[in-house]
Amino acid sequence: MELQYGIIGPGAVGTTIAYELMRTFNSNQVHLFGKREGKVLYQQRDTKEEAVIETETLARFNDTLDVLFIAVKTHQLDRVIEQMEHVIEDDTVIILAQNGHGQIEKIDHPHVYQTVVYISGQKTDEGVVHFRDRILQLQEDEYTAELVEQLEDTRLEFQLQSHIETYIWYKLLVNLGINSVTAAGRQTASILKVPEIRNLCRNLLEEGQRIAEAAGIVLPETIVEDIMKIYAGYPDDMGTSMYYDIINGAPLEVDAIQGFIYRTGQSLELYTPYLETIYSILAASENGKINQK
Amino acid sequence: MELQYGIIGPGAVGTTIAYELMRTFNSNQVHLFGKREGKVLYQQRDTKEEAVIETETLARFNDTLDVLFIAVKTHQLDRVIEQMEHVIEDDTVIILAQNGHGQIEKIDHPHVYQTVVYISGQKTDEGVVHFRDRILQLQEDEYTAELVEQLEDTRLEFQLQSHIETYIWYKLLVNLGINSVTAAGRQTASILKVPEIRNLCRNLLEEGQRIAEAAGIVLPETIVEDIMKIYAGYPDDMGTSMYYDIINGAPLEVDAIQGFIYRTGQSLELYTPYLETIYSILAASENGKINQK
The missing domain is CATH 1.10.1040.10 (N-(1-d-carboxylethyl)-l-norvaline Dehydrogenase; domain 2)
Incomplete structure (x- = not known):
């Protein structure tokens, strides 16, 4: 069975992660979730690539995810946690791709990771412009090591750290x-x-x-x-x-x-x-x- | 000879002082100075009084003043000092009716006083609205005692203090x-x-x-x-x-x-x-x- 990847939050970080996964995997394996169904115009300044990426809603998604990136603003996390329960399983790997610290405790799940993101971009009226960098720093363990292996063909640069x-x-x-x-x-x-x-x-x-x-x-x-x-x-x-x-x-x-x-x-x-x-x-x-x- | 009163700065404080002096003295004794010649619509909320007060410019004023109130914003003081030299004499009493402290040293004159003003009002597009209070606290000495005597028929409430x-x-x-x-x-x-x-x-x-x-x-x-x-x-x-x-x-x-x-x-x-x-x-x-x- 093909792995299912989800990304919640169609901002600069979330859309960049989604785009890079979509370049490598089948389109039915990667799901970018927003508040409503729609389209994001995505542009990369360094590669000049452009794409239109569709957003889905969690409410209408009936599958479960193997990997979930959460890339919403920190104050939106509580609402997202309420909405995402049905797409999570016990062995889903959940990656918080947010600024700050202290939010990880809000999620009651065995495999939640805080990642330190260096992805520079900006949300615009039409969509997202990516400026530079695609770096995600994660705590090193068996789950994240497996994740990095799965994603080694993408341009996302994972850095596993012994002390995140x-x-x-x-x-x-x-x-x-x-x-x-x-x-x-x-x-x-x-x-x-x-x-x-x-x-x-x-x-x-x-x-x-x-x-x-x-x-x-x-x-x-x-x-x-x-x-x-x-x-x-x-x-x-x-x-x-x-x-x-x-x-x-x-x-x-x-x-x-x-x-x-x-x-x-x-x-x-x-x-x-x-x-x-x-x-x-x-x-x-x-x-x-x-x-x- | 009639005493000459000048007020620089047609804001809430300056216009209130000018208005109260004009109620008591002849109109040719009281001069409200602004950046240009014009009119200020002045309203008092407590008394319901209204008046239109004319502003003059220092540049076109050829007399000297016995009492000068300076009621401009603190950052405008340097410019005012340059413009006011010809209206000042050695025995002019100069009263700084400004917020803050430390500006008095900028004026090289024997009779300069920092007053603590409690006049509540607001500058509007058309002029000035006075809300309440007409209190001016001043250091007590022979000059300020004389000033208070001169102005005892006005509604300005002078409070002379031994330690201003x-x-x-x-x-x-x-x-x-x-x-x-x-x-x-x-x-x-x-x-x-x-x-x-x-x-x-x-x-x-x-x-x-x-x-x-x-x-x-x-x-x-x-x-x-x-x-x-x-x-x-x-x-x-x-x-x-x-x-x-x-x-x-x-x-x-x-x-x-x-x-x-x-x-x-x-x-x-x-x-x-x-x-x-x-x-x-x-x-x-x-x-x-x-x-x-």
Whole structure:
């Protein structure tokens, strides 16, 4: 029997995974699920490839899946969990391809993996544009090793890690600085020209580093400087996902990124005032929307 | 000879002062100066009074003033100082009716006073609406005592204080909490419903209190609780001046409020991370405008 692959969430990450699987497998093996049936125009800048990918709904799907990627925004996860029960079996491998951390506990299933995704793209009015990278970092074990073998003919670059927590926290910290200042300041990466903002990034990263260390995560000692160098390489007009979300009035993934780091620090009784201030300001943005309604 | 009164800045504060002086004195004694000649429609909610007040320009004014109120936004002060030289004499009394602190040093004149203004109103498209209060707190000395005597028939409520610094810092702290969270969070006072935001206000006020104390300012010991109670009484839809400025893309008075407090703390080697974060985010808003141009 042919394996069945499902991807929930037709955004940049989900559509890229679906497209790459569809290139290798039969079209009836790969299912991209959205809120409704429709089409996504998918374009890749690096390869110039274009495709129209159909979306299905979970409600009308009557099969079960061998592998399920969940690529919805973090605040949509609870709703998706309610809707996906009938497509899951005990040996389904579930891969959370989301930002942040702390969501994996929400899914009561023996084979759930948090992956750290490096797929750069953007949702547009018509569909999805993929910019670069197709990297997924996963915890190494017998299930993920088998998955990588199944998918070795695709262009998805799986990196199996013996300690995925390290990689999850590394990306959390990358997001912590730049997402916070671009969203709270409502500016693209050009905000890094302001010396006070670079200092704020560094202070946020140092607090994040202290929290990670206290939580037993082994990160490079030079992580703050390493990430500051990554930021320095960003083009001025680069927006982060959280920047685009706040500008567009969309829900922010603050609970899974800044919120997760902040709560981890609080549970370890750490004093992290820079993070606390940023978290408070960003968490309040949902209140603004409630009051507009 | 009749005394000459001038007011620079036809906003809510300046127009209210001008209107109240015009009720008591001859119209050729009171001059409201704006960027150009024009008219301001002035309305008082409490008294239902309405008036049309003419604005003059400093450039075309050939007399000198006995009393000058400066009621422009803090970032406009440098330009006003350049333009006002010819209307000032050695015994002119100059009253800075602005938010914040630290601007008085910019004016090289023997009789310059920072006043703490409690005049609530709003600039609208057509003019100015006055809501309530006409209170001006001033340092007590022979010049201000004479001024109060001159103006005793007006409805302006002058309060002469033996230590004006205390009152300046009190209002700085009132502004510090509410202006910061409404501007950084881009919401009216309804943002105070968010528990994290109330905590942030408290942390900002505690840092402000520490800075004031270290600077030798005597404030009530209960000031943090006192101000939190004031905030609790604000109606949900109340916006601060800094909130309206950031929403309208206007320059913020962050340098004279959060910036002044922060720099005072830095000069005293105090660690004030909540204030530092808020100051950094708000100070960066000018960068956003530069990059939009």
